[in-house]
Amino acid sequence: MNEDNNHTQDEVPDTTSRRTLISRIWVFLAAVGILEIGWIAGSLLRARKDNPFRKKDADILIEAGSIDQFRPGDVKAVPQGKFYLVCLENGSFMAVSRTCTHLGCSVPWDEEKKQFVCPCHGSSFDRRGVVLTAPATRPLDYYPLRIENGRIKVNAATPLKREHFDPSQAMQS
Numbered sequence: 524m525n526e527d528n529n530h531t532q533d534e535v536p537d538t539t540s541r542r543t544l545i546s547r548i549w550v551f552l553a554a555v556g557i558l559e560i561g562w563i564a565g566s567l568l569r570a571r572k573d574n575p576f577r578k579k580d581a582d583i584l585i586e587a588g589s590i591d592q593f594r595p596g597d598v599k600a601v602p603q604g605k606f607y608l609v610c611l612e613n614g615s616f617m618a619v620s621r622t623c624t625h626l627g628c629s630v631p632w633d634e635e636k637k638q639f640v641c642p643c644h645g646s647s648f649d650r651r652g653v654v655l656t657a658p659a660t661r662p663l664d665y666y667p668l669r670i671e672n673g674r675i676k677v678n679a680a681t682p683l684k685r686e687h688f689d690p691s692q693a694m695q696s
C-alpha cells in the first residue's frame with residue numbers, strides 16, 4: 524500500500540513547486556528590470572547640468588590681484604586665466620573672457636578706444652563685454668569671482684554665457 528502511494532506521488536508532477544519556481548523567476552526578473560531602470564534614470568539625472576547633486580566641475584581659482592591696485596575703469600589682462608579683470612566705474616569687479624563670441628578669436632583691450640576690439644572681423648565690446656559692433660551678437664562671457672581680504676579670486680573653470688549685462692555679474696569690493 525505504501526509502495527503504491529510512493530509510486531503515485533513520483534509520477535504526479537509537483538505543479539505547486541513548479542509554479543512557485545516560475546513565479547520566483549518572474550519576481551527576480553522584475554527586480555532586475557526595476558534596478559536597471561533606476562540605474563538608467565539615475566545616470567540621466569546625474570548627467571543633467573542643472574542637477575543640484577551633479578558633481579561640480581573642479582574649480583580653477585586664479586588670484587587676479589588686489590583691489591587697491593585698481594581704479595574705476597581699469598582693465599587688466601590675466602593671461603593664465605584667459606580673461607580680463609575689469610574694475611567698473613562704480614568700483615565693482617568683473618572677470619571678462621577674452622574669447623570673442625563671434626568665432627572665438629582672442630580679443631585685445633584697446634586702451635585708446637577703451638574697448639575690446641576683435642582683430643578677426645571687427646566686433647567690439649565695452650569694458651563690461653557688451654557688444655558695441657557686430658558681427659558678434661552676444662556679450663563676452665564672464666567668470667564668477669569673489670573678494671577675500673582684498674584679494675580678487677576668479678573661478679576660471681567655466682566661462683558663463685549671457686545675453687546682456689546685469690549688475691549681478693560684477694562683484695562689489
Ligand code: FES
Binds near residue numbers: 658
Ligand atoms: Fe571676433 Fe569674428 S571672431 S569678430
